Amino acid sequence: MRNTGTLQVTLKNDCEVVLTRVFNAPRAMVFEAMTKPELLKRWMGPRGWSLIVSEIDLRVGGRWRSILRSPEGKEMRMSGVYREIDPPERIVSTEAYDDYTGETVNTLLLREENEKTTFTCTVLYPSKDVRDAVIASGMEHGAAECYDRLAEVLEARAGLSLESRA
Amino acid sequence: MDLMFAALADPTRRAILVRLASGEASVKELAKPFAMSQPAVSKHLKVLERAGLITRGQDAQRRPRRIQGKGLGAATEWLQQFREFWGGSFQRLDDLLEEMKATERKKERRKGRRKES
Numbered sequence: 001m002r003n004t005g006t007l008q009v010t011l012k013n014d015c016e017v018v019l020t021r022v023f024n025a026p027r028a029m030v031f032e033a034m035t036k037p038e039l040l041k042r043w044m045g046p047r048g049w050s051l052i053v054s055e056i057d058l059r060v061g062g063r064w065r066s067i068l069r070s071p072e073g074k075e076m077r078m079s080g081v082y083r084e085i086d087p088p089e090r091i092v093s094t095e096a097y098d099d100y101t102g103e104t105v106n107t108l109l110l111r112e113e114n115e116k117t118t119f120t121c122t123v124l125y126p127s128k129d130v131r132d133a134v135i136a137s138g139m140e141h142g143a144a145e146c147y148d149r150l151a152e153v154l155e156a157r158a159g160l161s162l163e164s165r166a
Numbered sequence: 167m168d169l170m171f172a173a174l175a176d177p178t179r180r181a182i183l184v185r186l187a188s189g190e191a192s193v194k195e196l197a198k199p200f201a202m203s204q205p206a207v208s209k210h211l212k213v214l215e216r217a218g219l220i221t222r223g224q225d226a227q228r229r230p231r232r233i234q235g236k237g238l239g240a241a242t243e244w245l246q247q248f249r250e251f252w253g254g255s256f257q258r259l260d261d262l263l264e265e266m267k268a269t270e271r272k273k274e275r276r277k278g279r280r281k282e283s
Binding site: 007009011013014017019021023024025029030032033039042043044045046047123128 | 171172174175245248249250251252253254255256258259260261262263264266267270
């Protein structure tokens with residue numbers, strides 16, 4: 001499939017970001033890798049970070065909790081509650097970071113075709129205020145020199161989208 | 167920030183930004199490729215200007231518009247956070263899935279052999 005391995009990040013509207021990625025595996029396998037702590041620990045985290053704690057109570061109303069650690073020892077804590085679970089196709093869950101008050105609602109969808117799985121995750125921010133707070137905290141974390149990425153944003157095809165070989 | 171997202175929500179305005187990313191242009195120059203009247207283009211430009219996405223150049227005659235990098239920075243930064251977090255993660259997930267598939271195949275083969283005997 002043409003888009004295998006390409007992560008697409010699209011700004012859908014004021015409060016929603018959509019992530020899309022194709023995986024070269026059946027969706028039952030992708031679902032498993034995304035919902036089992038021992039498997040999640042093997043892949044989740046930005047470069048250099050590791051998932052040191054992963055707890056998942058995969059049922060409606062059940063909680064999940066993750067702690068990521070950076071190479072410098074900085075920790076990022078996230079947690080949430082499962083709202084809908086329909087294996088191996090769909091999960092709706094909330095997500096909050098310990099260092100800010102806002103909570104997002106994430107809708108994960110897995111579609112399978114020819115033993116390849118299209119992953120779509122819609123991240124919904126509750127309000128523009130929360131979204132702005134998240135953006136502001138991202139800016140504080142240093143990477144303000146994003147002018148060189150400007151061209152990438154502008155070259156987006158449908159909507160404000162970014163693509164990367166990742 | 168709200169003004170910026172509202173400004174970016176329109177496809178014509180995004181197209182104008184793409185055009186301006188390759189260099190400043192006057193209202194007249196912008197109206198041509200978009201097959202729009204100059205007042206219509208001016209309206210879009212006003213929205214982009216209010217959102218801090220473009221500024222006016224020095225030339226009093228042409229009043230060329232140019233892109234203002236700072237305005238888009240925040241939106242770019244937001245999407246970039248997702249890209250960094252998930253891009254690297256998914257690369258590792260690819261490897262894990264390959265491993266899981268190999269394990270699955272081994273299991274299938276073993277099952278197959280058992281059936282034969």
